Amino acid sequence: MKLHIISVHHKLPSWASDAIADYVKRMPADCAMVLKELKPEINPAKEAQKIREAIPKSSYIVALDERGKDVSTQALSEQLAHWRTLGQDVTLLIGGADGLDPELKKEAQLTLRLSSLTLPHAMAKLLLIEQLYRAWTILQGHPYHRV
Template sequence: MRLTIVSVGHKMPDWVATATIEIKEIKPDLTLAKEAVKIAAAIPKGSRVIALDERGKDQTTQNLATQLASWRQEGFDITFLIGGADGLDPSLKTTAQAIWRLSSLTLPHAMARVLLVEQLYRAWTILQGHPYHRE
């Protein structure tokens, strides 16, 4: 299973690039529709898409681990979309398999990337029985 994050943003701090999950950065555009074209082109073929949006469905770390296990068993690649300052174009949310939110708080895009990567790591440790995650 391959995990990809497609995120709108520019001039991210150096620490954002240290993640081991592939992050494809899309430069912001004047309209959400133009960004959507760039984002859609960056989504790997056949990948399941999870759009991250402040109005999306809350997830727990345990639910994420369960979902990752299911995707891995089914052989799906997953792409997470993080929008720019104005979010994601509605067309991307409509075509996504799910819309999740990372937090009820407003997060800067660089922090959203790091939070997502940390939660993916935590979910993997749950699946491996590693003691990193504690209930």
């Protein structure tokens, strides 16, 4: 299984890019993260179409949205375990400054929320990737996640 993360944003600051790259390289091949970055569009319909075109075929789609399901880190690890049983890749979508197109959100099999707080894009992307790594370490019994 691969975790595809499609995000819409301008260039991230180096501190975020460096941290993201570190977590991505920690993931094993059987749960690899594949990042696809798209430039924001003025036209929301055009942006939504670019996102749709970037989603791998037969992928389980997860939209990130402020009104999505709030999950704990432990629940995310359980969700990751479930995704691994599906036999398909998972694509997580991070929209641009105006979020994801409503129709695109309807196409997702799951909608998650990272936080009730408004986060800068770089922090939201880093938080998602770190939490996916943490979820994987929980499943492995790795000491990274201490309760």
